[in-house]
Amino acid sequence: MTDQRTLVLLKPDTVRRGLVGEVLGRFEAKGLSIVAMQQRTIDGELADQHYAEHVERDFYPPLRTFVTSGPLVALVLAGEEAIEVVRALNGATDGRKAAPGTIRGDLSVSNRENLVHGSDSPESAEREIGIWFPGL
Numbered sequence: 001m002t003d004q005r006t007l008v009l010l011k012p013d014t015v016r017r018g019l020v021g022e023v024l025g026r027f028e029a030k031g032l033s034i035v036a037m038q039q040r041t042i043d044g045e046l047a048d049q050h051y052a053e054h055v056e057r058d059f060y061p062p063l064r065t066f067v068t069s070g071p072l073v074a075l076v077l078a079g080e081e082a083i084e085v086v087r088a089l090n091g092a093t094d095g096r097k098a099a100p101g102t103i104r105g106d107l108s109v110s111n112r113e114n115l116v117h118g119s120d121s122p123e124s125a126e127r128e129i130g131i132w133f134p135g136l
């Protein structure tokens with residue numbers, strides 16, 4: 001039993017489509033705790049920090065435009081194996097391929113506008129929490 005923290009984003013498509021309650025509800029129903037939560041619109045600099053490992057990729061410029069396109073909700077969630085649990089709830093990156101029952105599988109048909117982000121390792125989680133919620 002490992003209690004973990006993870007950084008989750010409800011990306012601008014979630015807010016635009018009015019799905020914040022639906023998506024947040026899935027995390028809460030699973031038993032994860034909300035440690036911090038903030039709605040904000042970010043600039044390109046913060047997007048570059050968050051997606052540091054992707055900034056050179058072909059898909060990054062439109063991703064950067066997308067994540068800065070409107071308000072998103074940043075969260076820190078906690079619980080046993082929270083990192084893996086969140087990624088399982090999120091589903092595969094491409095909404096068209098994500099399994100039914102997952103957030104992306106049920107609610108997204110896009111590889112980019114896929115509603116959610118979840119940290120992919122304990123190291124990423126701590127790095128990302130430091131970016132979005134300094135001092136937490």
Ligand code: IDP
Nearest residue numbers: 054059063092093111112113114116117118120
């Ligand atoms: P993840 O969010 O499932 O961990 P990553 O590979 O870390 O996936 O990619 C980060 C984000 O970049 C994805 O959630 C998605 O929004 C976007 N992305 C990844 N691959 C592609 C692609 O091939 N085309 C368009 N957007 C992509």
